Amino acid sequence: MNYAKMLEQIIEKSELSLRQISKRCADLNLTITPSYISQLKNAKLPPPSEEVSLILAKVCGSKEQSQLVFQGYMEKAPELVREYMLASSTLNKIMLESLCRADNNGELSSEFRKHIEKLDVLSTLEISSKYISLDDTSKAGELLKEISLSSGCVTKSDTNGELLNVFLGDTSMSPTIPNHSYLYILPTRTSLLKDRDIIAFYPVGRKIPTLRRLFHVKDKLLLIPDERSHEIYSYDAIHEVDYIGKVVSYKVDL
Known part of the structure; x- marks a missing residue:
């Protein structure tokens, strides 16, 4: 992923306008225009200085501040250095796999x-x-x-053999459950579920766990997010849901 794409994703996740980002940068004594930020994220300008990258990521509330700064260095580094770092990265990925x-x-x-x-x-x-x-x-x-x-996979919990761990990678359940929370899921029997329970499931065609509140409305089962800009799922019955379990607790990785 290049610098522009990384910055674009950081901005999208922040849900801030370019004008809002520009104003927040000014509050940190960095004067940059919305037009300048737009050119950076659209790759019409080369990566800026370390200070600019750091403040941009900071005002967007991103945890990827060092990654953005480093990517900027990478793209401005001599070709030999870039080739060496990319080769090292490939070897590290092979090791992890x-x-x-x-x-x-x-x-x-x-x-x-x-x-x-x-x-x-x-x-x-x-x-x-x-x-x-x-x-x-x-x-x-x-x-x-x-x-x-x-990566979004479900893993066994160390604290209880019956629990599963899931990492929430979106804002669908905010503010109840913040983005980037580690969830503890109990594979409760579906017959024990009741309205407003938060459940984890796989939507059709996806293999990343998703969270929603469960509601029975007339003859339909609705899975509704707390943050209403996210998708609502509708089913005729619980057996149609690729159900993982019920959310019993979570922790936030600060």
Whole structure:
């Protein structure tokens, strides 16, 4: 992913207008116009200075501040340096995929693979460094679980064998459950579910878990988000839902 695309995604996730971003930058003593930001995210200008990238990511509330700064460096670096960093990133991704296969009897989920492929150079380096710095390589499973959650996969909870872990990667249940929360899901029997319960399920055609509140309305089952800009799902009966379980708790990774 190049700098422009990374910045564009950061801006989209912030749900801020370019004018709002420009004003927030001014509050941090950085004067840039909405037009300038537009040219950056549309790749009509080269990546800016470290200060500009850092403040842009900060005012958008992004956790990818260092990634954006690093990507800007990468695109302005000499070709030899870029080639070296890209080659190192490719080797690190191969290592992470090999670790996952070894931990899962040779299996590698498509979600895990896609997540690894999308990682930028700095993110790949940071994750690989975690593994290399492990005093006990048997703990590699913890790192793989962290990656799996980030990719949207469901994993077993360490605290209770019956619980599942899911990482919420959208704002559909805000403000009740914030974006980037780690969820604990209990595979409750569907007969025990009641209105307003928050459940995890796979929408038709998708393999990333989704959360919605359950409501029975006349002869329909509606799965409704707390943040109403997200999609509402309608079913005739609960057995039509690719159900994972009921959300029992969550924690926010600050």
